[in-house]
Amino acid sequence: MQVGLHPVTPDSFQGVRHAGSLSRAIQTGKVVTLFLGYDLGNSIGPRKEDLMISLFSSLLQGVFLSVGLSGPVDPLDDAVVTPIPDLKIEAVPDSLPQFQQQFSQYTAVFGVHVLATRGVPTEKVRHVAAVLAEYLDNDEDGVADDPRVVEAMAGRQMGMVLFASEREMERLDRSGIDQLGYHHLQGQFAEETKPPGEFDATIEEVLHLVTTGYGEAYPRIFGPRPGTELGECLDRARGGRFGSVPRRYPEKAWFHYDDRSCDYPCMAVEYLYWALTSLLEAQADPERARQISHEWELSSGELVRERDPWITALLEDPKYHWATRLPDGRYGPAQGKTKKPQQDEGESLR
Incomplete structure (x- = not known):
């Protein structure tokens, strides 16, 4: 030692x-x-x-x-060592040579990658990074709210990848990148990033990546598969457990996503997006509620708390540090402070 x-x-x-x-x-x-x-x-x-x-x-x-110092010693005060995100957009670093050919813009948020092609406006790259920072550091004190989630995301090389067009995305060597260990890259297009007068897809796409991080950090709680606590909530919301999209959802279901390319893990991630953003009132506008009603019925926090108390309990449990404020792309951290380490997952199980 x-x-x-x-x-x-x-x-x-x-x-x-x-x-x-x-x-x-x-x-x-x-x-x-x-x-x-x-x-x-x-x-x-x-x-x-x-x-x-x-x-x-x-x-x-x-x-x-x-050495002449005094004061209380609390050896369990800790958090993840990561620089406060400055959201500076720079060239792709030499430590990521596999991305340098296709991507030209880069920043990192608590060790999580954000990459973009040359055709994506820099302000949109910065916006995506800011929303990611807000999801992970919702109180904006410069320290990730749940170090366990950040470690899961950074340790598994997760990241956002932004493209100017679908053609650019199709040129990405997915199999090669996957072989290098980059299994969790969430794609997003420039045109859907903070479009004027329309819903900002960044709120959804970044949350999908964060949800993947939670699934890795708390696999028995937020793992996107049958039998986890998230899986049990999903089964209630869909009116039953379905391995694929049913021909028709039961009348009692309030989540009825019908994309047949979306398997069970995909459904779990989509469901959590709707639940959390509705709790944060992102879907409450009457016109927005009408637009999404074919897929999701609980467009406000009040409706989610009333009809889905199970997912509400999970997402509002303070030990998991889910966002309590909707990200707006304006991340402004104060001086970082250390936080207590999180409980082991086993200790959090009921």
Whole structure:
């Protein structure tokens, strides 16, 4: 075991990242003063990790006192170390050579990629990145609301890919990119991104990607498959469990998506989009409600809470940190603050 103590400043990081080794930020008051890093290999789990931290807490307090510092030591104050998203659009970095031929614009939001072709207006690329940042950091304090979700997304190389046309998208070497481990890329077209006077598809497409992240972070809760809590909610909303689109949905169903190319996982992701955005009042306009009624009946938060209390309970449970405000593309984080780590998924199960 290697232990090292290094002085840091409040701007050195916004939290902690787990990537095979553990790093912890220790706070005294509001000032980050010390950084503890140690590597115990891949065998250590979250519970052992916390035990090891507790064993070092008294040592750390002694170190604080020895260098003239005092204050409470809470060794479990942590978050994911990622820079506050600045939404600067730059060239595709050399670390992503497989994307450099087709894409020319790039930014990252908490480690999640946003790529765009040359024909996509820069302001639209920035808008997509801002909406992604708002979904992941809904209180806009510069720290991802749920580090577990961000780690799942960044660790699995998830990202948004923006195209100026459908022809551009068809030229993407999907099989080659998939072989390189990029299994979760959500496509979007420039024309559907913040179009004047029309519904902004960014709200939907970015949320689909975030939902995939939640499914990876909490597979038994938000996994898009039968038997998970999300799956059980989907089955209620569709009036039964259907492996494919039924010829006709039961009368009691309030979600009746009829795209036959959409399988069960696809249906789960679409359903969560409708539920969350309706809770956030994105679909409440009467004309919008009329337009979507063939697919989704619960166009307001009041209707969702009344007819679908099950998905409401999941999406409004504070331990999962789903957005409580609809993203508007204006992300303006304050100074980042550390947050408590999330519970293990098993502890959250009823």
